[in-house]
Amino acid sequence: MKIALVELSESHEECMFSQVSFLADAGHEVSLYIHPKIDVESYKEFAIPIFRYDFDALSKMKRLPLQLKLVNHLKTFDKVIFNTASSSKSLRNVVVFLNGYKTECIGVVHHVRKLNKSFTQKIISTKIKKYFTLSDALKNNIQLKDKSLKLESFYPIFFPSTEKVRLSKKENEVWICIPGRVFFDRRDYQFLVEKLSQINIPKLLKFIILGNINNQDGLKLKQQLEKHQVSDAFVIFEKFIPNSAYYSYLEHSDFIMPLLQKQDKNYIDSKITGAFNLAFGFKKPLLFHKFYEVIPDLKANGISYNDANFENILNAIANRTIEIPSLYQDKKWSYEYQQKKYINFINS
Helix, strand or coil: EEEEEEEEECHHHHHHHHHHHHHHHCCEEEEEECCCCCCCCCHHHHHHCCCCCCCCCCCHHHHHHHHHHHHHHHHHCEEECCCCCCCCHHHHHHHCCCCCCCCCCEEEEECCCCCHHCCCHHCCCCCEEEEEECCHHHHCCCCCCCCCCCCEECCCCCCCCCCCCCCCCCCCCCEEECCCCCCCCCHHHHHHHHHHHHHCCCCCCEEEEEEEHHHHHHHHHHHHHHHHCCHHHHHEECCCCCHHHHHHHHHCCCCECCEECCCCCCCHHCCCHHHHHHHHCCCCCCEHHHHHHHHHHHHCCCECCCCCHHHHHHHHHHCCCCCCCCCCCCHHHHHHHHHHHHHHHCCC
16 A cells, blocks of 8 residues: 655654554555655665655745645555644645545644644544544543544654664763753743752762753753753753764663643643653653643653652652652553554554
């Protein structure tokens, strides 16, 4: 079967590799249609055609011919999977144009609530009738108003094999990794910095800010670390981190810390953060605020903290006296389980 995987934005690249792998291993003929800024190095092992489309830099008048060109490509496929099936006007137009063809369209929805509340999403759903969510909880927590839609969950938690990078990690040192670009509206860096400035930070603890800090928020974070005199407890990166180094830091980390803003209900019933899937993929325990303990995947595979016990939790982690649950015991964390579930829904 001929299948196209499409990502028109720069976002959510981390969800693509698992899907390409699932489809290729199932014997499907896969092509990628992606934004030019997406790194294609990871997909060379599959020897698949890759086409780049960039609507961002074009005027509205120039976008339309390019959208029609893309539609003429996609209409030749049996199925088209949109890795980000929302938000973009270009995506909306492409999907609407595909309504005139038999090609089946399937989407990954990154903000589940949009299926019920977004007018643009309703237009997209005139063609896309099958959606993937990125966790079981997101699938189970929503009652779809449009009964013609089908919903399934999958976990894109499998990543390419890359060259290992030798890292300097001291004996008994504990790395708490905070992956992703630095944005204060997404992560509660202020809580972390202020808490650390008020305690005696265990010398064995290192917080890895695993993202390029060369943006406005990143430089602000660097200033705060220096101001509160906690820089020695952090590892930061002032340039792009190659995948080989990125994945090596994840492999050597002891905990993944999403550091979400406290009490952001969106992460309970509508979306996930990529830090969850990195923890699941690398089988690392999560360190998260107690507010998010209602998320079953986190509660089963991590340690929660609150404002009052944060120092005690860090000390227990540093002393290795923290009680960590038996991690990733469910069969759903296996490649075979996720691939079968994904392919079955594609074929349904």
